[in-house]
Amino acid sequence: MLFGLAIALRLRSVSSRTQLMTTPARRSSRFQAREATAVLKVGEKRKRTLSDDEVEYPSQAEAPIGGPGGTKALKKTRLPEPTTYVIPDVLKKETTFKGRLGYACLNTILRNKKPAKDAVFCSRTCRLDTIKKNGIDYVKDLGRKNVEDLLTMIQWNEDNHIKFMRMSSEMFPFASHAVYGYSLDYCAPLLASVGELAKKLGHRLTAHPGQYTQLGSPKPEVVVASVRELEYHCEMMDRMGLGVDSVMIVHGGGMYDDKTATLLRVKKTITEVLSPSARARLVLENDEMCYNAADLLPLCEELDVPLVFDYHHDALFPSSIPPSEIIKRANAIWARRGIKPKQHLSEQRPGAVTLMERRAHADRCESLPVDLPDDMDLMIEAKDKEQAVLQLYRMYGLCAVNHESLRPPDENQTTATKGRKSSKKQTKNTQGGEEDE
Template identity: 30%
Template sequence: MRIGYPAINQALSCRCSGTFRLASFSDERMTATIEANLACLGRVLAWNVEHRLTFFRITSNLIPFASHPVARDYDWRARFAAELGALGEYVRAHDLRISLHLGQFVVLNSPTETTYAASVAELTYHAELLEALGLDRTHKFQIHLGGLHGDPEGAFDVFARRYAQLPQIVRDRLVIENDERTASVADCLRLHEKTGIPVLFDTLHHTVKNAGETQLKALDAARGTWSAADGTPMVDYSTQDDAKRVGAHTQTLDVEDFRSFVRRLRGRDVDVMLEIKNKEASAMQARVVLDELGLP
């Protein structure tokens, strides 16, 4: 079981998501920002290895404006081929796993053509980033179904049709995640039947929106959608912050809940992304729990 956390290491002074105002775009500013972001990512990965955290969700802003028309003539893949290649080599050498989570504005089944086109551009950027890192298709990026737009069955059909039209490098790496409003695990399984897309199981979202199935039954159903080529099934783990809206992630790891979750897995092989607000601090607590349970 790999354990990881998303996007930001709060123990370090750098961030991998540096950006700037679109109005001030220039090749020089783009180059300096990407250099800083990639250098920080290298520091984060090394810190993770030192602390035995082998799963990390990269920020989508690693290459700012990569899918925006303003950067169409800026070839970040060629300019940073060496740096990206070295980072990917480090990931492979230490058996790390990388993932990404696209933002809420990526809606593959959107009825608005401009949103759909922008979504495809963003999906393609994510695939090209993982390709530039030299990582295989076990390194994934995830999205949600998006809105139902008043026609649930039609929304599923549009998603399936547009998914089939995506470039192969996108389809190889894209997974669908259950959410707390629109798509339960059962809904995602229907999408899998239409498309073959793997389903990433989110524990917190399942507690909010489900079809009455237990957590383990839903998790097993999601695990069954992953092929050997897709790698170990991925799980997003969190618990509810009782002081906030339903579906809000907790600030710190509920150690006893996590220990119970791992015990109930009973040897099921999954990689767990901790969607906890204090990020690497909770990941290190989770690492202690795994050590206590005798899990490498």
């Protein structure tokens, strides 16, 4: 008899638990949460149970409502916790410099906004397979969104006293492609609005086409592709209505085993192939591997093409001419052309030893160069982008700084060298890499 009673009680207990598990109205939100699963995208898809501290429980206002048994509770989105940044003091320094400081292509604060859909940046792109699958209108929409975000970046710069910026070369993906290239006419009104805003605020916008822009290549198809790339950048700037200060910077390129012959091909491309409007915006820059400032200066003076002097590149591949003399001669070209001179500044990463390591840019710059003219636009080519500019503002008292726009530097930057550690000697055909965006 006792055995039969025990069996009856056991069946009743199982029945009660089964009802609890199948009746939504009687399940607690905590019980539901413990049963929730999530997909982890690490290696392959796996499922795991969410712990209590990973689940947002519905508030009383979001309790199940509706017909018999109620409905499933609404999912609540967890808002990001406000972050408090500890900003270290900087070493105060003095300078007579009165020019503009700028950064290249990407704003770290805007790019890292959460959620990801709110991120602001101008380098949305895709693969060729995506164009083949989704059509050219898809890639054009990416370009339109990039331009819209450029307006936001310009306004952020204005609010933070930065009036100089390099635009991303991926503003319009594949616009210069031989097969899938397209006109920017579809985006003309939006591009015009960028130029109007930049002009209104007194901002300078420049561009730096990538390392595959080889004006001196011995392969005609490479030269043709390089010219298309420059013409695309020129069209973008022209449609923005930007003035002569908005230049396109390229390196000398590879040497192809004969530097003299390559420079002659560069000259021919500039004088015989480039359109007048593209040539009017063209500027050459010394690099750290193939062409130092002394290599390019005679060609620049002959063709009246301005030379951008890069301090970091000159330190790695110095000229026989001292920087002060190079800058003087280069500035004479800028003056003849009626263009505001500009230079590039970056520093090697702490701990860098080999040339490949030393080429990598540090997160920030610790000082302005000794030979820097007082009236010069200086592009800061540092990993921390706008933060590197703001730090120099604080160090030298150049501009007021909004504290809420500051972020602390990477604590590991002084010990971690991200440069490549290859010990292989560079060949004569090595092409110096373009500054990262």
